[in-house]
Amino acid sequence: MATSLKNLSQYSENNIPDISNKKFGIVVSEWNDQVTESLFESAVETLIKYGAKKKNIFRKNVPGSFELTLGAQWLAELNEIDAVICLGCVIQGETRHFDFICDAVAHGITNVALKYNKPVIFGVLTPNTLQQALDRAGGKHGNKGDEAAITAIKMLGF
Numbered sequence: 555m556a557t558s559l560k561n562l563s564q565y566s567e568n569n570i571p572d573i574s575n576k577k578f579g580i581v582v583s584e585w586n587d588q589v590t591e592s593l594f595e596s597a598v599e600t601l602i603k604y605g606a607k608k609k610n611i612f613r614k615n616v617p618g619s620f621e622l623t624l625g626a627q628w629l630a631e632l633n634e635i636d637a638v639i640c641l642g643c644v645i646q647g648e649t650r651h652f653d654f655i656c657d658a659v660a661h662g663i664t665n666v667a668l669k670y671n672k673p674v675i676f677g678v679l680t681p682n683t684l685q686q687a688l689d690r691a692g693g694k695h696g697n698k699g700d701e702a703a704i705t706a707i708k709m710l711g712f
């Protein structure tokens with residue numbers, strides 16, 4: 555979809571399962587916390603909107619997005635956790651460090667989902683600029699946290 559048409563918070567509300575007794579782990583990167591806190595607030599709001607109980611939402615912080623994989627694993631290995639949402643924001647700098655982090659996190663989170671056979675959602679923004687991140691954390695392109703939460707919910711209804 556062309557960026558100009560993108561809205562991360564527009565999705566079908568069909569096939570939403572009962573999540574009243576589902577437990578969610580949310581791991582949040584502290585880097586760019588102006589952005590990641592907005593992603594977290596939106597994710598929690600969406601989970602509760604569709605029936606999750608606040609007492610069943612468990613947050614853990616990690617220093618940066620590179621650590622999201624291990625944080626996700628520490629949550630996913632808990633039998634009581636039904637789905638994990640990973641929230642981060644990696645902003646392009648001057649070097650290739652951005653590429654290594656994004657690649658590692660995308661592959662790492664995928665591997666955790668497959669290893670523990672449960673939804674582990676990639677709610678990580680990978681913008682070129684802070685403004686692009688803000689546009690996707692409650693701005694003109696919606697909120698990635700909302701998208702990540704509804705993705706977790708729908709996967710629980712698979």
Ligand SMILES: Nc1c(NC[C@H](O)[C@H](O)[C@H](O)CO)[nH]c(=O)[nH]c1=O
Nearest residue numbers: 583585617618619620642643644645
């Ligand atoms: N530059 C960003 C980082 N860098 C830190 C790494 O994620 C990691 O914590 C460090 O390399 C030590 O392992 N992290 C972000 O989440 N966002 C960035 O823009």
Ligand SMILES: CC(=O)[C@@H](O)COP(=O)(O)O
Nearest residue numbers: 645647648649650651652
């Ligand atoms: C994505 C990052 O880690 C970023 O902050 C690194 O910036 P730089 O590539 O300019 O060192």
